[in-house]
Amino acid sequence: xxxxxxxxxxxxxxxxxxxxxxxxxxxxxxxxxxxxxxxxxxxxxxxxxxxxxxxxxxxxxxxxxxxxxxxxxxxxxxxxxxxxxxxxxxxxxxxxxxxxxxxxxxxxxxxxxxxxxxxxxxxxxxxxxxxxxxxxxxxxxxxxxxxxxxxxxxxxxxxxxxxxxxxxxxxxxxxxxxxxxxxxxxxxxxxxxxxxxxxxxxxxxxxxxxxxxxxxxxxxxxxxxxxxxxxxxxxxxxxxxxxxxxxxxxxxxxxxxxxxxxxxxxxxxxxxxxxxxxxxxxxxxxxxxxxxxxxxxxxxxxxxxxxxxxxxxxxxxxxxxxxxxxxxxxxxxxxxxxxxxxxxxxxxxxxxxxxxxxxxxxxxxxxxxxxxxxxxxxxxxxxxxxxxxxxxxxxxxxxxxxxxxxxxxxxxxxxxxxxxxxxxxxxxxxxxxxxxxxxxxxxxxxxxxxxxxxxxxxx
Numbered sequence: 001x002x003x004x005x006x007x008x009x010x011x012x013x014x015x016x017x018x019x020x021x022x023x024x025x026x027x028x029x030x031x032x033x034x035x036x037x038x039x040x041x042x043x044x045x046x047x048x049x050x051x052x053x054x055x056x057x058x059x060x061x062x063x064x065x066x067x068x069x070x071x072x073x074x075x076x077x078x079x080x081x082x083x084x085x086x087x088x089x090x091x092x093x094x095x096x097x098x099x100x101x102x103x104x105x106x107x108x109x110x111x112x113x114x115x116x117x118x119x120x121x122x123x124x125x126x127x128x129x130x131x132x133x134x135x136x137x138x139x140x141x142x143x144x145x146x147x148x149x150x151x152x153x154x155x156x157x158x159x160x161x162x163x164x165x166x167x168x169x170x171x172x173x174x175x176x177x178x179x180x181x182x183x184x185x186x187x188x189x190x191x192x193x194x195x196x197x198x199x200x201x202x203x204x205x206x207x208x209x210x211x212x213x214x215x216x217x218x219x220x221x222x223x224x225x226x227x228x229x230x231x232x233x234x235x236x237x238x239x240x241x242x243x244x245x246x247x248x249x250x251x252x253x254x255x256x257x258x259x260x261x262x263x264x265x266x267x268x269x270x271x272x273x274x275x276x277x278x279x280x281x282x283x284x285x286x287x288x289x290x291x292x293x294x295x296x297x298x299x300x301x302x303x304x305x306x307x308x309x310x311x312x313x314x315x316x317x318x319x320x321x322x323x324x325x326x327x328x329x330x331x332x333x334x335x336x337x338x339x340x341x342x343x344x345x346x347x348x349x350x351x352x353x354x355x356x357x358x359x360x361x362x363x364x365x366x367x368x369x370x371x372x373x374x375x376x377x378x379x380x381x382x383x384x385x386x387x388x389x390x391x392x393x394x395x396x397x398x399x400x401x402x403x404x405x406x407x408x409x410x411x412x413x414x415x416x417x418x419x420x421x422x423x424x425x426x427x428x429x430x431x432x433x434x435x436x437x438x439x440x441x442x443x444x445x446x447x448x449x450x451x452x453x454x455x456x457x458x459x
Contacts (some may be wrong), residue, residue: 014239018264019148020188023141023175025267028133029138035271039136041418042143044442045278046105046118047078048422049097051378052358052430054079057265058211062095062218074127075459079429086127087225090173093119094218098165099211100358101340104276105285107390107410109150109157109164113276115217116169117142117176120224122456124180125449127374132447136316138380142176143273148263149242155318156253158203166201166216167252170457171241173224174231192226193237196224206321209329209338217404278418281356283339286319286390290343292348293394293406305352305374307399313343314393314408317382324380331375336361339342344378345371351396358428434458 006247008185028036053059063077066088075091084092095116097103118138125135150168157164174195178188201216208422219378231237242263248257290313297303323343324330333339334436339346339361348371349360359365376397383392419439426435434455441452 005118012116012428014189014244015242015260015263016192016239017185019145019175019267020128020185020192021144022264023179023188023380024183024185026137026179027143028137030135030268032271035140035274036136039119039139039143040413040442040447042114042139042276042423043103043118043122043279044439045134045439046093046097047122047416047442048425049100049102049115050078050093050119051424053096053100054429056096056099058099058214059092059096064412066092075123076126076453077459078122078456081457085452086177087222087229089123090119090225091218093123093215093307094221096218098217099214100282100336100361101284102279102282103356104278106147106150106276107285108155108275108297109153109168110155110285111146111150111168111208112165112217113143113146113169113273116165116173116221116224117146119218119221120173120176121267122182122453123313124228125179126453128180128182130180130449132449135449136447138176138179140271140273141179142172143276143438144267144271145175145273146342147275148267148274149179152249152258152260152263153253156256158318158322160252161203161251163201163216164214166220167248169197169217169220170195170198170223171248172195173221174227175224177225177228183228183232185267187231190233190235190237191238192222193239193241194227194230194235195224196238196241196312197226199248199252204335206341206417209333209335209341211337213337217374222386238349263416266372276422277414280417280421282358282361282412283356284323284341284343287323287343287346289394289408290315290347290394291350292358292409292411294396295354297394297396297404297406298351298354301402301404303351304399305370305405306346308351308377308396309323309399310376310391311347311351311378312395312397313347313372313378314342314379314383314395315380316390316392321378332372333366334448336363337365339366342375343380344375347378348372348375357424430458 071085075086075089121138149210178191205213330342393405396404
């Protein structure tokens with residue numbers, strides 16, 4: 001594809017027009033079986049996250065806002081009985097699903113797709129009385145758009161102080177919602193064009209552990225639905241929202257080179273959305289491979305925290321400001337948000353307790369002397385070269401002179417672990433029979449969407 005400018009240089013079809021045609025024409029039979037199965041796991045994972053975090057202060061605030069605003073009773077608030085407008089439900093669920101930082105991630109862009117795409121698909125799917133097959137298809141669409149748009153950004157957004165999920169999320173949400181609302185191709189182009197003007201999210205939360213990070217996901221979900229609703233009513237959006245001279249990429253990245261051809265290359269044949277990695281611990285995804293390595297060494301060598309003299313982590317340079325520095329708040333996190341983004345604190349929990357769970361980031365755990373003591377002995381350095389799977393190195397030095405080393409990197413998808421995670425998380429909001437029923441409903445070959453919504457409405 002020719003990089004567009006203006007006048008004669010502008011291509012006959014914009015990137016959003018190519019994407020819109022694909023989204024509109026996509027049928028369940030076009031989706032590979034493994035992608036369809038992943039859509040079920042994505043739904044299961046995100047619903048579990050919502051149920052696990054529903055009683056957090058952030059969740060209560062988001063739920064209170066949407067309930068106070070009122071409006072048409074379209075979509076259920078999961079774990080309760082209230083119904084609110086679809087955009088409001090997706091907003092609340094997006095915030096809640098992301099607020100434990102336990103959601104899936106694209107490694108190349110560090111975009112979190114599940115906390116945007118699944119809340120949109122569930123909210124609009126209920127409001128528009130869609131079938132389970134339609135909802136699963138829309139989830140596959142949303143992941144594909146997230147993966148492709150995010151991949152072209154890579155990790156460049158971080159350098160500008162932008163949160164990638166807040167930038168990419170609205171367009172993925174618009175495509176997801178537009179598919180379920182049955183938009184025409186021109187309407188889908190407008191929906192994506194409008195959603196681009198809703199792309200936002202600053203990384204300033206890193207400085208004080210505040211909650212704007214979680215807002216970005218909910219706001220993206222909300223914005224994408226509103227964009228689709230406006231487009232359905234004839235509200236026009238720019239067709240060059242992606243590649244235009246004032247479009248998404250040029251505006252956020254300025255003079256950076258962008259491979260625009262990659263956005264649509266092999267669309268429908270190569271499924272980029274499948275690359276989103278599940279998360280098994282409530283922490284920043286770049287910390288996960290270090291936790292895996294630490295737990296493996298702890299079990300293999302029967303390590304105890306008190307016998308550890310020092311731990312050294314070799315980590316990608318771009319990750320250091322996200323999870324290592326400034327060092328003082330990483331060593332003594334004052335909030336759950338700061339704990340989630342602290343390599344030394346989370347790694348200390350793993351080596352001290354042998355697990356990292358939601359209890360690891362609770363207020364009481366942030367003050368544990370044994371965990372904080374070991375965190376002080378965990379240091380980091382910049383890796384000379386890092387690949388695409390958050391590679392690094394972990395070294396543990398014992399007081400008796402022993403040394404244990406592990407290469408760090410993310411493991412393949414573990415479907416059993418995803419289901420176990422769902423059951424553990426969902427049990428925080430539902431009794432065991434309800435957890436069983438929700439899991440069975442989602443994993444059935446033919447998903448009865450309306451039956452699922454009735455199950456999710458249990459209080």
